[in-house]
Amino acid sequence: xxxxLEYDEQGSTFYYFLISFYGLFxxxxxxxxxxxxxxxxxxxxxxxQCDPCRHKRVRLEEEQPRETLWIITRVAVIxxxxxxxxxxxxxxxxxxxxxxxxxxxxxxxxxxxxTMGEIRKQYRRLSKxxxxxxxxxxxxxxxxxxxxxEALTDEVSRENWIKYGNPDGPxxxxxxxxxxxxxxxxxxxxxxxxxxxxxxxxxxxxxxxTWWYRxxxxxxxxLLIQTSQVFFHYLSKPRQLTIxxxxxxxxxxxxxNPQYSKLLPPRPSDDEELTELIHSRDLPHLTxxxxxxxxxxxxxxxTSILIHAHLGKVGLPPATLRPDQKTxxxxxxxxxxxxxxxxxxxxxxxxxxxxxxVSTPPSQDVYESVMRMSQMVVxxxxxxxxxxxxxxxxxxxxxxxxxxxxxxxxxxxxxxxMKNADRRSLVRAISDEDYLxxxxxxxxxxxxxxxxxxxVMDDDDRHKVxxxxxxxxxVTLERVGLLEKYKVDQESLLGSGTVSLEEEDDPVxxxxxxxxxxxxxxxxxxxxxxxxxxxxxxxxxxxxGGKVVRRRVGKKGREGKEKEETEHEEPEEPMEEKSGSxxxxxxxxRESEGEVEGGGKGxxxxxxxxxSLQETMKIQQQKKKELxxxxxxxxxxxxxxxxxxxxxxxxxxxxxxxxxIVVLPQRVQGLKSELTQDLQFQAPExxxxxxxxxxxxxxxxxxxxxxxxxxxxVSQRVEVKGRSQWAxxxxxxxxxxxxxxxxxxxxxxxxxxxxx
Numbered sequence: 001x002x003x004x005l006e007y008d009e010q011g012s013t014f015y016y017f018l019i020s021f022y023g024l025f026x027x028x029x030x031x032x033x034x035x036x037x038x039x040x041x042x043x044x045x046x047x048x049q050c051d052p053c054r055h056k057r058v059r060l061e062e063e064q065p066r067e068t069l070w071i072i073t074r075v076a077v078i079x080x081x082x083x084x085x086x087x088x089x090x091x092x093x094x095x096x097x098x099x100x101x102x103x104x105x106x107x108x109x110x111x112x113x114x115t116m117g118e119i120r121k122q123y124r125r126l127s128k129x130x131x132x133x134x135x136x137x138x139x140x141x142x143x144x145x146x147x148x149x150e151a152l153t154d155e156v157s158r159e160n161w162i163k164y165g166n167p168d169g170p171x172x173x174x175x176x177x178x179x180x181x182x183x184x185x186x187x188x189x190x191x192x193x194x195x196x197x198x199x200x201x202x203x204x205x206x207x208x209x210t211w212w213y214r215x216x217x218x219x220x221x222x223l224l225i226q227t228s229q230v231f232f233h234y235l236s237k238p239r240q241l242t243i244x245x246x247x248x249x250x251x252x253x254x255x256x257n258p259q260y261s262k263l264l265p266p267r268p269s270d271d272e273e274l275t276e277l278i279h280s281r282d283l284p285h286l287t288x289x290x291x292x293x294x295x296x297x298x299x300x301x302x303t304s305i306l307i308h309a310h311l312g313k314v315g316l317p318p319a320t321l322r323p324d325q326k327t328x329x330x331x332x333x334x335x336x337x338x339x340x341x342x343x344x345x346x347x348x349x350x351x352x353x354x355x356x357x358v359s360t361p362p363s364q365d366v367y368e369s370v371m372r373m374s375q376m377v378v379x380x381x382x383x384x385x386x387x388x389x390x391x392x393x394x395x396x397x398x399x400x401x402x403x404x405x406x407x408x409x410x411x412x413x414x415x416x417x418m419k420n421a422d423r424r425s426l427v428r429a430i431s432d433e434d435y436l437x438x439x440x441x442x443x444x445x446x447x448x449x450x451x452x453x454x455x456v457m458d459d460d461d462r463h464k465v466x467x468x469x470x471x472x473x474x475v476t477l478e479r480v481g482l483l484e485k486y487k488v489d490q491e492s493l494l495g496s497g498t499v500s501l502e503e504e505d506d507p508v509x510x511x512x513x514x515x516x517x518x519x520x521x522x523x524x525x526x527x528x529x530x531x532x533x534x535x536x537x538x539x540x541x542x543x544x545g546g547k548v549v550r551r552r553v554g555k556k557g558r559e560g561k562e563k564e565e566t567e568h569e570e571p572e573e574p575m576e577e578k579s580g581s582x583x584x585x586x587x588x589x590r591e592s593e594g595e596v597e598g599g600g601k602g603x604x605x606x607x608x609x610x611x612s613l614q615e616t617m618k619i620q621q622q623k624k625k626e627l628x629x630x631x632x633x634x635x636x637x638x639x640x641x642x643x644x645x646x647x648x649x650x651x652x653x654x655x656x657x658x659x660x661i662v663v664l665p666q667r668v669q670g671l672k673s674e675l676t677q678d679l680q681f682q683a684p685e686x687x688x689x690x691x692x693x694x695x696x697x698x699x700x701x702x703x704x705x706x707x708x709x710x711x712x713x714v715s716q717r718v719e720v721k722g723r724s725q726w727a728x729x730x731x732x733x734x735x736x737x738x739x740x741x742x743x744x745x746x747x748x749x750x751x752x753x754x755x756x
Contacts, residue, residue: 050392052639104148
């Protein structure tokens with residue numbers, strides 16, 4: 001039975017087809033076009049009112065109308081698209097149903113209870129009216145009347161009508177195409193073919209080609225491939241990479257090359273203005289005369305001058321070089337992240353696939369130099385300057401009061417740890433309003449407590465590290481503001497009383513930025529040295545005596561507290577002689593150990609461990625999802641950075657003694673209050689004691705780094721007890737196979753004897 005294809009005459013089914021595909025486009029388009037809500041910086045607590053911060057807020061507000069117009073445009077486009085969908089839904093709901101059930105009584109204009117005589121009489125009357133030979137007759141209507149009369153009078157036709165709804169019996173299958181009929185009309189074929197060629201032969205290949213051509217030019221970080229190649233070329237060389245050298249390498253990024261990008265176009269005034277800056281004394285760290293081909297390009301030299309002018313706080317022409325400098329500074333964070341990624345690649349190549357070009361992994365100093373470069377760009381300062389200068393209204397001439405014979409305030413945390421009266425007297429040269437600005441920045445200054453938990457995920461005893469196992473270090477980061485940490489009341493910052501600095505003892509601050517309690521009354525007269533000076537003096541001795549070791553408290557003591565314990569250890573030199581070969585291969589301070597005693601576990605304990613492992617994995621997956629989605633943490637006080645900067649961190653494990661990286665730095669974003677992240681590395685193949693350091697480095701605040709010591713006892717690998725049983729099973733299988741072979745040979749020999 002032939003199939004019949006029908007096109008949509010009224011367009012109702014075509015709307016169903018159109019709505020389906022339009023919805024597939026509209027939902028993701030709405031998700032990507034919908035503007036995201038940005039939280040304003042400084043919503044809670046004090047707000048810095050220094051001149052640079054106010055100028056930055058005004059400038060960002062001036063740029064806000066452009067963003068507002070863009071947001072309104074996107075919302076308007078989304079609204080129009082949804083209105084179009086509503087219109088199509090309205091057309092579908094109001095469309096008339098064209099299908100009608102076949103009813104011969106209605107065709108003959110009779111009631112369903114009409115008798116046979118009435119049917120014949122009505123048929124004769126209508127035949128005279130609609131007969132084709134009559135004037136004004138209708139052939140189609142006459143055929144319908146004849147068919148209806150036959151369906152009511154003929155028994156076979158009547159039975160077909162009752163069963164199949166048609167007097168002629170079952171009909172051919174009819175398939176409809178959800179396209180309007182005008183698509184296949186002859187007079188519209190040229191337009192339809194032209195539209196098809198325009199969309200599928202011209203627009204689609206151009207769009208795909210443009211996307212492909214752009215995608216092969218950029219990395220996943222939206223940087224040019226040539227930039228990554230330049231970074232790999234210079235960062236893989238086994239030479240000392242100072243910060244000056246790294247700044248030159250970053251300035252050679254192809255994002256600033258006019259032939260590859262339009263971010264930094266050349267200006268006619270560049271020659272005169274850049275030459276004046278080169279010959280001035282405002283940029284003492286700038287090096288222009290280099291031999292490398294890429295570093296000496298004019299666009300690379302211009303970028304380097306703009307970066308040095310930013311770090312040296314040198315004013316630039318507002319109409320030419322100043323906009324270019326803002327453009328360069330906006331790209332710098334992505335370039336620095338790419339440099340870290342390239343260093344990770346060099347580390348992997350040198351560690352696992354060494355070659356003459358890449359033979360030495362980057363040291364810890366190189367990594368930290370790149371990270372420090374990010375801090376310098378955000379804070380507009382060189383790394384040699386005091387970190388206290390990051391606070392507003394603090395000038396260089398005021399630093400002499402921070403470092404005297406009685407005190408040594410070198411960090412912002414040491415400044416906040418002082419008593420309120422002492423702190424206010426220390427900066428008595430500034431007004432009360434300026435002092436509130438200083439404390440506003442201190443309130444947003446972070447303090448992070450690091451706690452670690454070491455485990456081996458796949459072993460029965462997860463907390464025992466064996467040789468060659470994959471060690472997972474779960475790092476928990478807890479962030480608080482400095483005013484919250486030291487419980488500084490913001491309302492009492494401007495107290496009435498002022499205490500002389502000569503009457504009070506300053507708190508002693510150790511190298512971990514934690515306050516050490518003042519000594520007893522009997523020892524107040526003695527001169528107190530900072531704890532780091534005491535540690536340095538003790539390290540001069542080669543043996544004997546106690547060694548001060550600082551550790552983090554366990555899980556219950558994660559409030560940022562530390563405790564000091566005195567452990568009597570053996571001298572370091574004999575220890576190195578014991579495990580010298582192991583430490584040279586694996587790195588770190590290690591001690592050889594004896595064999596590990598095995599112990600069995602019950603089924604209940606194993607079941608509990610399995611359930612805890614599953615819960616841990618679920619939590620880790622959820623943390624990774626949250627870490628990848630949420631990148632907002634806390635706004636950084638960076639008045640000279642052109643954009644609003646969010647806090648970011650690098651988390652890694654290093655061997656400080658050998659200046660080696662053990663676990664590659666991982667980017668940490670979204671640290672608002674608490675965050676957990678896993679770091680993994682493989683334990684050495686021999687039993688030893690690993691002494692590493694977990695380090696968290698800021699990408700925004702100068703020389704801000706938190707660390708905690710990590711000690712791991714690596715035990716001897718335990719042999720699996722079931723191996724002997726497997727060997728016995730294999731031996732039994734071999735014996736059975738040999739027995740079957742001998743039996744089969746005996747059967748064949750019996751058959752040969754019977755045949756003979």
